[in-house]
Amino acid sequence: xxxxxxxxxxxxxxxxxxxxxxxxxxxxxxxxxxxxxxxxxxxxxxxxxxxxxxxxxxxxxxxxxxxxxxxxxxxxxxxxxxxxxxxxxxxxxxxxxxxxxxxxxxxxxxxxxxxxxxxxxxxxxxxxxxxxxxxxxxxxxxxxxxxxxxxxxxxxxxxx
Numbered sequence: 001x002x003x004x005x006x007x008x009x010x011x012x013x014x015x016x017x018x019x020x021x022x023x024x025x026x027x028x029x030x031x032x033x034x035x036x037x038x039x040x041x042x043x044x045x046x047x048x049x050x051x052x053x054x055x056x057x058x059x060x061x062x063x064x065x066x067x068x069x070x071x072x073x074x075x076x077x078x079x080x081x082x083x084x085x086x087x088x089x090x091x092x093x094x095x096x097x098x099x100x101x102x103x104x105x106x107x108x109x110x111x112x113x114x115x116x117x118x119x120x121x122x123x124x125x126x127x128x129x130x131x132x133x134x135x136x137x138x139x140x141x142x143x144x145x146x147x148x149x150x151x152x153x154x155x156x157x158x159x160x
Contacts, residue, residue: 003052004045005085012042015079017064017093017101018113024082024092027116037064039076042087064093065101069145070138072097072131080122095122096131103153104145114157129158 004014015038016024019031038045053060066075075094082090092098095117102110117123132154139147 001083001088001090002085003056004048005088007048007052008042008044008086008088010043011087011089012038012040012045013089013091014038015064015091015093016082017098021092021095021098022113022116025116025120027113033059033061033063035061035063037062037066037093065097068101069097069104069142069150070135072100073134096128099123099128100132100154103157104150106153125158125160129154 001014014036016034016036018033018035019028020034020036022028023031049060052058065071072078072094075097078094078096079091080095082092084090099114099117102114114123118125132151136147136151139145139150
């Protein structure tokens with residue numbers, strides 16, 4: 001974070017997701033990818049990523065839940081602050097959005113991460129259901145998603 005904060009030339013926000021959030025919150029010891037989204041993108045952001053990737057020996061991916069599932073209303077306001085480094089503010093991408101994308105993918109590690117989000121109070125079942133129902137009609141824009149299966153997974157999880 002500090003290296004990225006030093007490398008950019010203007011203010012912005014960086015949202016971490018997936019394994020980075022899991023490592024920072026202590027659910028895992030390591031991750032193979034640093035998944036992030038910048039919004040707004042600070043000047044010099046894209047130019048510095050290849051150098052940081054090589055210098056720090058990291059696999060940096062421009063990835064966030066809204067690439068795989070519809071963005072949930074209010075995701076930016078729910079994104080949790082991590083730290084400020086230079087002109088960059090770092091956040092965990094909205095845990096409800098992370099949970100929805102993990103429910104959709106449904107890998108064992110994803111199920112574990114969602115369980116940790118629930119256990120740690122970062123996601124509430126009723127609110128997850130409510131937010132999903134608000135964007136359910138947008139799932140059609142994501143042809144890789146089996147909409148009935150996703151809906152059933154969300155409803156099952158929220159009914160527990």
